[in-house]
Amino acid sequence: xxxxxxxxxxxxxxxxxxxxxxxxxxxxxxxxxxxxxxxxxxxxxxxxxxxxxxxxxxxxxxxxxxxxxxxxxxxxxxxxxxxxxxxxxxxxxxxxxxxxxxxxxxxxxxxxxxxxxxxxxxxxxxxxxxxxxxxxxxxxxxxxxxxxxxxxxxxxxxxxxxxxxxxxxxxxxxxxxxxxxxxxxxxxxxxxxxxxxxxxxxxxxxxxxxxxxxxx
Amino acid sequence: xxxxxxxxxxxxxxxxxxxxxxxxxxxxxxxxxxxxxxxxxxxxxxxxxxxxxxxxxxxxxxxxxxxxxxxxxxxxxxxxxxxxxxxxxxxxxxxxxxxxxxxxxxxxxxxxxxxxxxxxxxxxxxxxxxxxxxxxxxxxxxxxxxxxxxxxxxxxxxxxxxxxxxxxxxxxxxxxxxxxxxxxxxxxxxxxxxxxxxxxxxxxxxxxxxxxxxxxxxxxxxxxxxxxxxxxxxxxxxxxxxxxxxxxxxxxxxxxxxxxxxxxxxxxxxxxxxxxxxxxxxxxxxxxxxxxxxxxxxxxxx
Numbered sequence: 001x002x003x004x005x006x007x008x009x010x011x012x013x014x015x016x017x018x019x020x021x022x023x024x025x026x027x028x029x030x031x032x033x034x035x036x037x038x039x040x041x042x043x044x045x046x047x048x049x050x051x052x053x054x055x056x057x058x059x060x061x062x063x064x065x066x067x068x069x070x071x072x073x074x075x076x077x078x079x080x081x082x083x084x085x086x087x088x089x090x091x092x093x094x095x096x097x098x099x100x101x102x103x104x105x106x107x108x109x110x111x112x113x114x115x116x117x118x119x120x121x122x123x124x125x126x127x128x129x130x131x132x133x134x135x136x137x138x139x140x141x142x143x144x145x146x147x148x149x150x151x152x153x154x155x156x157x158x159x160x161x162x163x164x165x166x167x168x169x170x171x172x173x174x175x176x177x178x179x180x181x182x183x184x185x186x187x188x189x190x191x192x193x194x195x196x197x198x199x200x201x202x203x204x205x206x207x208x209x210x211x212x213x214x215x216x
Numbered sequence: 217x218x219x220x221x222x223x224x225x226x227x228x229x230x231x232x233x234x235x236x237x238x239x240x241x242x243x244x245x246x247x248x249x250x251x252x253x254x255x256x257x258x259x260x261x262x263x264x265x266x267x268x269x270x271x272x273x274x275x276x277x278x279x280x281x282x283x284x285x286x287x288x289x290x291x292x293x294x295x296x297x298x299x300x301x302x303x304x305x306x307x308x309x310x311x312x313x314x315x316x317x318x319x320x321x322x323x324x325x326x327x328x329x330x331x332x333x334x335x336x337x338x339x340x341x342x343x344x345x346x347x348x349x350x351x352x353x354x355x356x357x358x359x360x361x362x363x364x365x366x367x368x369x370x371x372x373x374x375x376x377x378x379x380x381x382x383x384x385x386x387x388x389x390x391x392x393x394x395x396x397x398x399x400x401x402x403x404x405x406x407x408x409x410x411x412x413x414x415x416x417x418x419x420x421x422x423x424x425x426x427x428x429x430x431x432x433x434x435x436x437x438x439x440x441x442x443x444x445x446x447x448x449x450x451x452x453x454x455x456x457x458x459x460x461x462x463x464x465x466x467x468x469x470x471x472x473x474x475x476x477x478x479x480x481x482x483x484x485x486x487x488x489x490x491x492x493x494x495x496x497x498x499x500x501x502x503x504x505x506x507x508x509x510x511x512x513x514x515x516x517x518x
Binding site (some may be wrong): 074077078082085162163164165167170171172173174175176177178179180183 | 335358400401402403405416417418419423426427430432
């Protein structure tokens with residue numbers, strides 16, 4: 001267990017930990033924005049947008065994350081798209097998680113009685129105003145619990161980025177294993193790090209729930 | 217209409233991933249095993265010895281079972297490769313294993329291969345899941361505490377794989393600011409870091425080679441034996457620089473303190489080095505990269 005505090009191992013572990021947090025935070029932001037947009041698409045009256053939303057969810061939710069990482073890291077550069085590996089990872093992870101965020105939000109939107117949207121429209125609000133000011137605020141509150149599951153899964157999914165040249169916790173684990181430390185000790189510390197991140201996300205959502213819960 | 221469009225988008229995504237995964241093209245084995253008229257050097261054939269007397273419990277057990285269990289790698293072209301479609305093994309390490317097996321009295325058909333990744337090697341050997349292991353297994357003192365080594369049968373060293381027309385990278389000293397790729401977390405990183413390149417890490421070397429072919433990285437680094445295998449696979453597009461800056465002795469790993477078997481394997485390697493099989497095996501596998509065969513290493517009997 002003590003290997004972490006020898007030979008500069010802690011610096012590597014810390015860097016990996018911070019990189020995991022950075023990757024997760026950026027991906028979460030992308031997933032939240034993109035997911036909300038997709039959810040709006042999926043309930044919009046424009047058929048092309050609806051089809052786009054459905055297509056996105058179908059592709060990204062049904063593709064293994066590793067395959068997505070491959071597609072982004074090896075598929076985009078030949079098309080002339082060159083980013084750092086961190087950006088590629090954020091794109092893959094964010095697009096993937098956005099599909100889940102979209103579906104969670106859509107389920108929330110469906111819980112808001114249709115009469116509210118009709119009332120808003122008959123008062124003269126546009127579709128955008130109805131969605132952002134009447135429907136989404138209520139929908140978001142309803143789906144806090146499943147949304148927390150999505151965002152707890154995200155940092156753990158980010159481990160795949162370690163295989164695609166992002167020096168996060170997984171690649172720190174690879175380095176420690178290669179240096180010959182006990183596998184059990186390595187995984188103990190890596191698991192602790194992920195636990196810290198997941199617990200923080202869970203706490204954050206619990207706080208939000210207590211503040212924003214809908215009284216029905 | 218909507219479903220059709222969705223379907224088209226899905227097809228695009230599949231096409232994209234298919235291009236990404238095509239690194240397995242031109243698998244070795246098929247072209248070089250059948251020497252029918254081609255100029256490629258042929259693999260040697262080994263005479264199976266009968267009436268072998270080695271005082272080893274492991275070998276006696278193998279005799280009784282009629283099968284020799286050999287551990288190997290399966291993802292290193294022209295070194296330790298398994299063609300997943302046909303189940304055929306090929307490569308330099310595989311040839312070494314076959315020549316040793318022949319001298320122990322087993323035909324290639326009597327070998328049962330087992331793919332083991334690096335971290336599984338010591339436990340599998342000590343638990344007797346395999347009789348011996350041939351697969352880029354570097355001899356070092358740490359490992360000698362849990363297993364024994366016959367050989368070395370090859371001296372490798374960390375080197376650089378570059379495009380064949382690359383003249384700017386001539387050795388580790390010319391790497392300053394260059395983009396170098398290697399496996400995630402491997403010890404190769406530590407050796408290369410002092411030459412201050414930009415390091416890219418992927419899970420597998422084939423991913424690195426893919427990036428080298430597309431020109432996104434300038435060099436791939438690891439043991440030259442592995443690099444020569446990839447250079448052979450993509451010949452003549454890639455070359456190994458040939459300035460190794462570390463030294464790794466590849467040995468055959470076997471159960472600790474089975475001196476009889478260790479001597480028998482060392483004898484077999486020595487015999488095939490002397491009769492030219494070693495060089496023939498090299499020429500037909502790693503030699504296809506254009507790198508000439510080195511002198512076979514002297515054995516270390518202990």
